[in-house]
Amino acid sequence: MAKRKNQTSGKGYLELNFDEGYGxxxxxxxxxxxxxxxxxxxxxxxxxxxxxxxxxxxxxPTVDEE
Known part of the structure; x- marks a missing residue:
């Protein structure tokens, strides 16, 4: 069976505010x-x-930061 894949990807900072209804x-x-x-x-x-x-x-952490 053949398939098609729908995908969304990205990289960033996530900010969610459920009280105000935004992400x-x-x-x-x-x-x-x-x-x-x-x-x-x-x-x-x-x-x-x-x-x-x-x-x-x-x-x-690097060795000197531990």
Whole structure:
């Protein structure tokens, strides 16, 4: 069976405010900042069978910082 995959990916800072009803992802490049509506992205997948993954990048301490 042939399949087609619909995927959205990005990397940035997630800001959620459920009280005010917004979610934003902000990506920062060397020259610009881009803001995306996280809930609008999720809306594209509403009612569909999905898989998801979230990850966070953390700086590791160097030997002299321990």
């Amino acid at each position: 934003r992802i902000t990506t920062v490049t060397k020259d610009e900042e881009f803001v995306y509506d996280f809930f609008k992205i999720l809306k594209d997948y509403d009612g569909k069978h999905i898989s998801f993954s979230l990850s966070e990048e953390l700086e590791l």
